[in-house]
Amino acid sequence: xNQVEQSPQSLIILEGKNCTLQCNYTVSPFSNLRWYKQDxxxxxxxxxxxxxxxxxxxxxxxxxxxxxxxxxxxxxxTASQLSDSASYxxxxxxxxxxxxxFGTGTLLAVQP
Amino acid sequence: xxxIHQWPATLVQPVGSPLSLxxxxxxxxxxxxxxxxxxxxxxxxxxxxSVGIGQISSEVPQNLSASRPQDRQFILSSKKLLLSDxxxxxxxxxxxxxxxxxxxxxxxxxVL
Numbered sequence: 001x002n003q004v005e006q007s008p009q010s011l012i013i014l015e016g017k018n019c020t021l022q023c024n025y026t027v028s029p030f031s032n033l034r035w036y037k038q039d040x041x042x043x044x045x046x047x048x049x050x051x052x053x054x055x056x057x058x059x060x061x062x063x064x065x066x067x068x069x070x071x072x073x074x075x076x077x078t079a080s081q082l083s084d085s086a087s088y089x090x091x092x093x094x095x096x097x098x099x100x101x102f103g104t105g106t107l108l109a110v111q112p
Numbered sequence: 113x114x115x116i117h118q119w120p121a122t123l124v125q126p127v128g129s130p131l132s133l134x135x136x137x138x139x140x141x142x143x144x145x146x147x148x149x150x151x152x153x154x155x156x157x158x159x160x161x162s163v164g165i166g167q168i169s170s171e172v173p174q175n176l177s178a179s180r181p182q183d184r185q186f187i188l189s190s191k192k193l194l195l196s197d198x199x200x201x202x203x204x205x206x207x208x209x210x211x212x213x214x215x216x217x218x219x220x221x222x223v224l
Contacts, residue, residue, distance in 0.1 A: 032211060034212065041200075041220070043215030043218050044202075044215050046212055046214075089155070089156070091213075093211035098211075100213070104155040
């Protein structure tokens with residue numbers, strides 16, 4: 001079964017600290033993987049997209065990694081800010097019908 | 113640039129009443145359009161998607177329906193709301209053949 005699992009479910013960190021969010025998937029075949037940021041009560045916004053051949057991609061303080069062999073991705077946030085408080089959703093495009101499969105997200109709270 | 117508008121932002125409706133959520137996209141032609149529902153603590157659930165005017169695919173059987181009367185207009189409806197229809201509804205669009213979704217701001221529906 002094609003699934004996307006994220007961990008941790010929630011995370012609390014202090015402002016200025018780094019953190020890493022995990023995404024494991026069983027989707028096959030694999031097309032690409034995206035990380036979205038969703039502020040509370042808002043629609044998700046794309047942070048980055050990873051294709052099969054890409055290992056690392058950065059977007060400002062956000063760095064995503066992909067290991068297509070182990071089917072794992074991570075999102076690393078450097079020098080966290082209060083505005084980073086949000087839900088981070090991992091989405092994989094793939095499967096026999098090439099559909100989007102969503103993880104349940106990691107809820108990040110950055111405290112001063 | 114492309115924009116997506118979704119309304120109303122919040123809605124409180126009694127059980128058994130009708131529903132109409134509207135979504136429009138600007139700045140692009142022939143987009144794929146989607147309606148998702150997000151329940152608390154759960155991932156986004158695809159309800160409907162459309163690849164063209166009048167073409168609607170339903171992913172989950174329910175008492176909701178969708179219509180696409182114009183190329184860039186997508187409407188989510190119900191004739192009689194149930195308590196279980198409460199949730200956060202998101203409209204999204206993507207370029208044909210691309211997996212990247214652009215989300216609207218969401219509509220919070222509370223059925224009492």
